[in-house]
Amino acid sequence: MAEAPFSVFSDDQPVTSNYENSSLYVLEWLLRRIGLPDKIIVKDVCLAKYSPRLLHWVVTQNWLPSNSVIEKNPAFFNTRDIVILKIISGFPILTKEKLREQVIFDTHLGDWIVAFGNWEFDPLKLSNPFGHNISKVHVWQGYEVKVVPSQIQRFVSRNIGLVPHLCFVVLDQRIFTSVVISAPFSPQAPKMSITQSLSTPLSSSSSTFLAPSTFNPRSQVTLPVKSLGVCKCIAAPQEADTAYKTKVSRNGNIAKLQAGYLFPEIAxxxxxxxxxxxxxxxxxxxxxxxxxPIPDAITSAMSKRSHALSTVEGYSGYGAEQGEKPLRSAIASTFYRDLGIEDDDIFVSDGAKCDISRLQIVFGSKIKMAVQDPSYPAYVDSSVIMGQTGYYQKDVEKFANIEYMRCNPENGFFPDLSSISRPDIIFFCSPNNPTGAAATREQLTQLVKFAKDNGSIIIYDSAYAMYISGDNPRSIFEIPGAKEVALEVSSFSKYAGFTGVRLGWTVIPKQLLFSDGFPVAKDFNRIVCTCFNGASNISQAGGLACLSPDGLKAMQDVIGxxxxxxxxxxxxxxxxxxxxxxxxxxxxxxxxxxxxxxxxxxxxxxxxxxxxxxxxxxxxxxxxxxxxxxxxxxxxxxxxxxxxxxxxxx
Structure with a gap:
């Protein structure tokens, strides 16, 4: 890079009052920290998580020895990889047994990752992935569950003559932010043989590859990648040895998660x-x-309760963790009338999503769960965090130890239960998010019977039940026998616009028992009392107003x-x-x-x-x-x- 003619530009973000969030700011900030020349090209800063694998095409063209890595749990180098790696000076060869250790596995998983690719094509389906424009490759940099040593990437970038740019990507996996630096190839730069390239001593630490640094991109900078050449991708440098570190290990279960949660990623x-x-x-x-907007009949009640807190007579502090009794009674009579659900079966909360995680704590890590596929991501992610799953299996895009119950147009968006093993917990949402399918009474009867035959517990998500327009059940408890095998979570979020107000509930019948006969509700109550101080009294006032005659009509109007x-x-x-x-x-x-x-x-x-x-x-x-x-x-x-x-x- 030092021999190449450099220029500085930012083709997407001019210097403005928001200069600290611009790529020019990142350029100056970056140069001071990694010791690169003071004139380079900063192409962009991006957030992403998917990388098509152009490297596969390069390997199949015999430009490189094979460097495939088994993409299953645990990841380890194949025989051909080890032969290559042995000629790299200073490269540690780890045994398969060593690589099975969590810390080592996570280190190699996020060490060297490749991101050769293009937004517009599938590299595996083209004989020449460069298409008609042989001078550029669009790169969408991101987290790839693949180990590709830096030496291999270096050889690729120096020996593909079709591409006139060598690019470096500094990737901070903690915030999934990358800074892309592009420098033109020097026409006089000699090409290297694979042996020469691999013999060049390079640590697998990206801080050694670039320069000693503690690079940590600003999370506010999120400009998209545009046209780039073949990229050399470098994982986030480790902190300097002088940085203080605690003795506390990272939770390995959280490390299993593949990327950010879906909806923040979209944002x-x-x-x-x-x-x-x-x-x-x-x-x-x-x-x-x-x-x-939230209907006035509801916000008026919240405003009144809020104002009362400023008076001696109306002030209240901590409330019951399970929720205020008038609201629990109103939920029981409105949504579960004649279904045998009593007000003390109901736990008022700050939303169904929060209760899903609390329920995961109740059931612990030694269970096997089943989930509709596709389904709301919180079910799977909370299971991974709780340690209920194995590693993510890239080839099938699933976590081990989770039963994915396929729901598609061919089966009417209801799983073939005869093909399902015996899960402990079954997550089931109706109407389903995302497919919008509502289960019929016959289908839910099959589900309850399946759970009873296998001793399973159904966590039934009815957050969209008020949108049902036909005769399909709005609650799992409409099905005979469901109280012995099911609990239900729901929410005011999509009925009354309470996504920001936060109010929901969980129903756990007294008849629902663990294998030793202990009531599930009692353990959930213990978790609630430990982890939660109860929903806001202002939110609960709004919830009670939702269930008044005027509130119910207003909610139906919003739903309509x-x-x-x-x-x-x-x-x-x-x-x-x-x-x-x-x-x-x-x-x-x-x-x-x-x-x-x-x-x-x-x-x-x-x-x-x-x-x-x-x-x-x-x-x-x-x-x-x-x-x-x-x-x-x-x-x-x-x-x-x-x-x-x-x-x-x-």
Missing amino acids: RRRNAHLLKYPDAKVISLGIGDTTE FYKENTNIIVETFDSLGFKVYGGKDAPYVWVHFPGRNSWDVFAEILEKTHVVTTPGSGFGPGGEGFVRVSAFGHRENVLEACRRFKELYK
Whole structure:
């Protein structure tokens, strides 16, 4: 790099009052810390997590010896890799047994990762992935579960004559932020043989490769990658040896998670898109967040309760961890009338998502869970964090020790229970997020029987039950025998616009017992009392108002508004010839893009229409080839988004 003619530019972010968030700021900040020349090209800063593997094509063209790594648990080098690595001076050869150790595995998993690729094509399907433009490769840098030593990457970048740029990517895996530095090749730079390249002493530490540093990109800088050459990718440098470290090891279960949680990841990509297109009107139909105001009948009650706290007579401090009795009684009488559910079976909370994690604590790590595929990501992620799963299996895109119950159009979005093993816990959501499918009474009867035959417990998520328009059950407890094998979580979020207010509930019948006969509700109560001080008394006042006659009517009006949005979206994609599912009993439309990668479709829609959706594969491998479109949006935005969809896919 030192011999090449360098220039400085930033082609996407001018110097503005927001200079500290610009790539020029990063350039100056970076140069001071890694000792590179003071004139280089900073191409961009990005957030991403997917990398098509152009390296596969390079290897198949016999430009390199094989460097494949078994992508299963645990990861270790194959025989050919070890032969190569042995000639690298100072490279530690670890045994398979050593690599099975958690710390060693995680270190190698995130050490050297490759990101050769292009947004526009699948490298595995082209004979020449450079296409007609042989001088550039678009790179979307991200976290790849693959070990590729730096020496191999170095050889690739120095010996592919078609590409005129050598790029370095400094990747901070803690925040999934990367800084891309590009420098032109020197025409006089000699090419190296694979042996010469591998014989060059280089530590597997990226701080040694660049220069001694403690590089830590600013998380606020999220500009998207554009045109780049073949990239050399470098993992985040380790902290300097002088930095103080505690003796506490990282939770290995959290380390198993592959990337950021789905919806914050979508938000990050949306923000990156806004930086790229600052004048674009971006419409969000991705994250399922409500948009319409909370009805006045509900906010008035919250305001009254809030004001009362400023008086001696109306002030109250800690409340019951299980929730205020009037609200528990109202939930029981409104949603579970004549179903045998009593008010003391109900635990009021700050939302269904929070209760899902508390339930995971109740059941512990020594269980096997089953989950609809696709499904709400919190089910799987919380199971991974609790230690219920094995490692992520890249080849099948699943975690070990989880039963993925495929739900697709072919089976009516209800799993073939005869093919399922005997799980301890079954997560089941109806209407389903993301597919929008509501289970029939017959299907739920099969599910309850399956659970009873196998001694399983169903965690039934009914967060969208009020959207059901037909005769399908709105609660699992409508099914005879369900109280012996099921509990239910629900929420006011999508009924009353309480996504920010935070209020939900969990129902655990007294009849639900552990194998030793101890009531599940008592253990959940113990967890609630330990981990939670109860829902806000202001939120609970709003919840009680929701269940008044005026509140129920107001909620139905809001739900009706979102269902009208759903009809508009369904009609739009129907008119364009797409297969569309859901939408009738849920505020989500599940659109099929056969043969396509969900994240590619997401990127295409965002890039060409400035509309945010949700890639189906983010909900599990069964969602690949689908995109979820949310009906949560202002009417004018939904209409405009549909106009853009028609323009794109006409």
